Amino acid sequence: MAEQAAAAPVLEVQDLHVYYGHAHALQGVTLKLEYGVLGVVGRNGMGKSTLCNAIMGLVPAARGSVKVAGTEILRLASNRIVAAGVSYVPQGRRVWPSLSVDEHLRLAARSAKGPWTIDRVYRVFPRLAERKGNGGAELSGGEQQMLAIGRALLANPRLLVMDEPTEGLAPVIVDQVIGMLKHLADEGEISVLLIEQNLGVATTVAQRIAVMVNGRVAHETSAAQLASDRDLQQRFLGVRAVAAEEEAVEQAAAPDEPVRIFQVRRASQEPTQPASLTG
Numbered sequence: 435m436a437e438q439a440a441a442a443p444v445l446e447v448q449d450l451h452v453y454y455g456h457a458h459a460l461q462g463v464t465l466k467l468e469y470g471v472l473g474v475v476g477r478n479g480m481g482k483s484t485l486c487n488a489i490m491g492l493v494p495a496a497r498g499s500v501k502v503a504g505t506e507i508l509r510l511a512s513n514r515i516v517a518a519g520v521s522y523v524p525q526g527r528r529v530w531p532s533l534s535v536d537e538h539l540r541l542a543a544r545s546a547k548g549p550w551t552i553d554r555v556y557r558v559f560p561r562l563a564e565r566k567g568n569g570g571a572e573l574s575g576g577e578q579q580m581l582a583i584g585r586a587l588l589a590n591p592r593l594l595v596m597d598e599p600t601e602g603l604a605p606v607i608v609d610q611v612i613g614m615l616k617h618l619a620d621e622g623e624i625s626v627l628l629i630e631q632n633l634g635v636a637t638t639v640a641q642r643i644a645v646m647v648n649g650r651v652a653h654e655t656s657a658a659q660l661a662s663d664r665d666l667q668q669r670f671l672g673v674r675a676v677a678a679e680e681e682a683v684e685q686a687a688a689p690d691e692p693v694r695i696f697q698v699r700r701a702s703q704e705p706t707q708p709a710s711l712t713g
Contacts, residue, residue: 548590
């Protein structure tokens with residue numbers, strides 16, 4: 435740990451700006467990941483995915499500085515960024531529908547050298563081994579996400595950028611992704627920049643959390659502090675306190691006034707006689 439702390443940060447972003455036309459999507463973003471897992475949270479439209487795209491060289495007009503282990507990568511092509519030790523798990527998985535699981539992984543592993551191999555991916559995600567002959571379009575959302583993660587790991591990166599990896603997944607798959615990320619953090623082989631809408635996942639996996647608001651890092655704190663500070667969650671994320679929600683439910687279920695029960699008799703179904711028109 436001491437050697438890791440003394441080295442250059444795995445990721446250092448300085449004064450990063452991105453424009454889409456006249457829209458200022460990233461406004462001087464600065465953050466640092468020494469090692470481990472850094473979570474980035476925020477409401478929709480705050481610039482989290484744009485940050486991922488800028489790091490991966492997918493935003494040509496980005497300005498500022500992005501360094502990986504002390505090397506500037508901001509103006510490099512995406513393939514050179516991957517060669518510099520950065521892998522990407524994009525939002526939406528983006529697997530090829532016609533390629534099998536095994537073909538995906540073999541394609542990703544062609545020039546890979548390091549501890550992550552296809553066999554290791556199959557051991558981490560045994561469901562992929564069971565489905566190795568199936569095409570991407572035949573996989574469930576959870577299986578596609580496992581494949582996207584495994585494909586990224588085969589590049590043996592020093593930094594793994596993950597954009598909403600648990601979005602739309604069943605709870606059992608979310609737990610598996612959490613376990614894998616914790617394992618990566620414990621091993622120390624790979625550091626992770628985790629963009630995550632699910633605050634529970636982010637605070638469980640990451641050591642520190644950066645909160646993005648309107649294209650800026652508005653606050654950075656420890657994951658434990660954010661998880662326990664409901665006022666902070668409400669102020670930056672609009673997350674209502676669980677206790678307040680439970681209290682509101684209890685009040686709705688137990689009103690102050692006693693419940694009154696009314697009986698309603700059904701009117702007779704027999705036709706009524708018309709009133710006489712003769713006088």
